[in-house]
Amino acid sequence: MPKKAIGAVSLxxxxxIVLVGSLVGExxxxxxxxxxxxxxxxxxxxxxxxxxxxxxxxGIHASGAFSINLPTAAQLPVVDYCGIVSGKTVDKGDxxxxxxxxxGAPMIEECPVNLDCLVxxxxxxxxxxxxxxxxxxxxxxEQYVDASDDQTVAALPALxxxxxxxxxxxxxxxxxIGTGYNEGRQFRKxxxx
Amino acid sequence: MPKKAIGAVSLxxxxxIVLVGSLVGExxxxxxxxxxxxxxxxxxxxxxxxxxxxxxxxGIHASGAFSINLPTAAQLPVVDYCGIVSGKTVDKGDxxxxxxxxxGAPMIEECPVNLDCLVxxxxxxxxxxxxxxxxxxxxxxEQYVDASDDQTVAALPALxxxxxxxxxxxxxxxxxIGTGYNEGRQFRKxxxx
Numbered sequence: 001m002p003k004k005a006i007g008a009v010s011l012x013x014x015x016x017i018v019l020v021g022s023l024v025g026e027x028x029x030x031x032x033x034x035x036x037x038x039x040x041x042x043x044x045x046x047x048x049x050x051x052x053x054x055x056x057x058x059g060i061h062a063s064g065a066f067s068i069n070l071p072t073a074a075q076l077p078v079v080d081y082c083g084i085v086s087g088k089t090v091d092k093g094d095x096x097x098x099x100x101x102x103x104g105a106p107m108i109e110e111c112p113v114n115l116d117c118l119v120x121x122x123x124x125x126x127x128x129x130x131x132x133x134x135x136x137x138x139x140x141x142e143q144y145v146d147a148s149d150d151q152t153v154a155a156l157p158a159l160x161x162x163x164x165x166x167x168x169x170x171x172x173x174x175x176x177i178g179t180g181y182n183e184g185r186q187f188r189k190x191x192x193x
Numbered sequence: 194m195p196k197k198a199i200g201a202v203s204l205x206x207x208x209x210i211v212l213v214g215s216l217v218g219e220x221x222x223x224x225x226x227x228x229x230x231x232x233x234x235x236x237x238x239x240x241x242x243x244x245x246x247x248x249x250x251x252g253i254h255a256s257g258a259f260s261i262n263l264p265t266a267a268q269l270p271v272v273d274y275c276g277i278v279s280g281k282t283v284d285k286g287d288x289x290x291x292x293x294x295x296x297g298a299p300m301i302e303e304c305p306v307n308l309d310c311l312v313x314x315x316x317x318x319x320x321x322x323x324x325x326x327x328x329x330x331x332x333x334x335e336q337y338v339d340a341s342d343d344q345t346v347a348a349l350p351a352l353x354x355x356x357x358x359x360x361x362x363x364x365x366x367x368x369x370i371g372t373g374y375n376e377g378r379q380f381r382k383x384x385x386x
Contacts, residue, residue: 001302003292003332006343010237010328011306012229012261013354014366016207036205037230039242040321041359044203047240047323049232068205073370081377095382099196109194113204121316123325128233130240130325132316135203139196150199156358161206163356163366164373165349166234173207173356174367177266180357184274189288 014163014171019082020048021067021098021106022059028093028106031056032083034164036068044135046117052129055087060131064119065104069111072160073172079162080170103136112159114139207356207364212275213241214260214291214299215252221286221299224249225276227357229261237328239310245322248280253324257312258297262304265353266365272355273363296329305352307332 015034022029031054039045046068050057060066071079082092097109103116117133124130144159146152153159156173163171208227215222224247232238239261243250253259264272275285290302296309310326317323337352339345346352349366356364 002335004338008237008328009331010231012231038203038205044201077380081380084377123314135201138202142195145197155360167348168373169369170371172367174365176362178363180361184277187270187274
């Protein structure tokens, strides 16, 4: 397949859309980002990247704590809104029911899943502040947790997450197409027996 | 909504599934990961996280370079396979048509999008090696690039990406549900005029 070099573009897709929370001064604030990832399961690590001058970043620098709140597709209007307006001019903590865990960052009760995180490392590259953090506790709406086993959370379609891509569109989840560490078990290189 | 604390779990979802390439010795090798994210657009930054003892990690340490190759859902068997077997025992470079750019890491011609990356920073936390890298060039299959504008890539459904979640299932993309920086324009806090 002929390739075109399109320049240096971080064309990774799709990306999960989350609301990152921090206390700025004593007020809860949230911003919408897609620059977020799991960095490990054991230990439970995540990373986020934000503009160093943004309001939420200021709160993370002061507190060393942030939360990751996973919205559902039904919340898209407020999710997009939190990415448009700055906490410098709008009280975004006022848009949600806030709750707190041991980490200290505000979390959003209306989001089905919340990660309470403490920063372990920060890397700055130009105007980007990259925070690598440890999850100290994870909160899930009771309805999505197996009643007999606190470690089992509903499968992804029930959580109805929001995705985004550099085509500047939001997407919902599609069909389940396979199981991890299973689809490749029967794989053989074409031409080999 | 009552919440359950389920322990410290990096329950972020969904995550994009990619093949990370590196030269190990002089041989191209690929591994499948979901611990990957955009860390910025300008500058074009990405990050990945891998077990420090893995074969691909060895190659990144030696070369300071890696590639991110975005598969399609049709490639799921080989994608899952590359996450099951180690390059220590299987020649995974042999599964694809390899090509190279200025960064030096091997890339997969059969994947529609390839990011050629150079490591800028590494953070180690316990056994996780986290690499923050700059994209030096992005390659896209010609059929997905606008003929009149090299910067315009096809919308996400055409690229048919693979997602994964901690429910250990792979998913395809679903419906487009909105446009960035638009869905929130009309948002008003409930109860306010």
